[in-house]
Amino acid sequence: MHVTHLIIGAGPTGLGAGWRLHELGARDFLLLEREAHAGGLSASFTDDAGFTWDLGGHVVFSHYDYFDRLLDSLLGEDQLWHERIARVRMADGWVPYPFQNNIRHLPPDLAWRCVEGLLPGRRPEGRPESFQDWMLAVFGQGVADLFMLPYNFKVWATPAARMSWQWIGERVSVVDLERVVKNIVLQQNDVSWGPNNKFRFPLHGGTGEIYRRLARRIEDRIRYQTPVVALDATTRTVRTADGQQITYDHLLSTAPLDLLVRQWLAEAPPALVEAATLLEHNGVVVSGIGTDSPRVDPTCWMYFPEANCPFYRLTNFHNYSPNNVPAPGCRGLMCETSFSAHKPEQLEAVTAAAEQGLRNVRMLDPDAGVRTRWEAVLPYGYPVPTLGRDRALAAIQPWLEAREIYSRGRFGGWRYEVANMDHSLMQGVEWADRMLQSTPEKTYTIPEC
Known part of the structure; x- marks a missing residue:
């Protein structure tokens, strides 16, 4: 079997790509999904007791008009809007999020530790080498010790000294000493930071309902329970677990990039395999x-x-x-x-x-x-933004793209900073635009070393 556009994975990126191809009039495409359902890491399930669960704490917010319009068309009136209320548990009490802006809720000795670390001359200067260095330079020793270091280790399951800091952007609220002191003295909360301050959620079915509805629009182009086991970049052939061989002109893979390079790719160059060993995840x-x-x-x-x-x-x-x-x-x-x-x-x-x-x-x-x-x-x-990640991507991605293999999505692209749900879906949309209209991608770019 041959298709013009082959897509591995029916998560947000793969479905976004398939739907955009369909919108632009392309019909010769196919999605291969290893599971029996769509949605990837954004799927949802209802257990035998009637409780619905997501695969993690997803909230739907957006940086894109296209994504917003698509959600409105999928959900219509079946969606709810929320204002974020988030808190941090510490010292047997609650601190409003972001922690660093609301330390007035801490016991006085802990609040002082935070302020003391922010005083002039207390924070390291110079360009940080790691995420740990960045935290100490930006937040000071007190905030770092109480919250940033232990929390981030619990999230990433990776020492912060092994992680880069260039990925941060809008992901982490930075701190301002004047703002902190003002909040303490005036006894005011400071909780509006961040792009997810307001978010929407499906009325029924959890986050996965979005992708169930999107998948139904292109159902005849999706093959479920069809895991990929091998990829030959020279002959542009994908082999599935049940023995099917599918050739393609252009391939979008949303599978984990390390898996693609180290397990699927036939005769992968040693340098490519070595680069893939730099990709870490939790x-x-x-x-x-x-x-x-x-x-x-x-x-x-x-x-x-x-x-x-x-x-x-x-x-x-x-x-x-x-x-x-x-x-x-x-x-x-x-x-x-x-x-x-x-x-x-x-x-x-x-x-x-x-x-x-x-x-x-x-x-x-x-x-x-x-x-x-x-x-x-x-x-x-989560794909962990380690110190070696960008070097790995700069080696792997150009090699793949020279062979019409495009690796995108949370783990296909391995760039956490553009791995929100909206980012992920738009990576698929922009890939389809690039394939059919030669439009440059904006969301996913390949880091240069």
């Missing part, structure tokens, strides 16, 4: 704890830098849509715990530890009953 266990123990708590999500629970983030998923739980008064508590070689976890015990952690941080009362426990283990959670 894994994430998503633990859903459903309870019918009611509590009034408008918080959307919470961050946990301390060691009294294994998860780095907890989402009040019942607050996103009343249809995420089976009945009024139920709560869906969705916990995320990372793991890696730098931060090993006993995967079979993570959800039990998360449940105990909920009790430790008083999000679950000691006598509260649990109605359901749901779990998803994601071997690929």
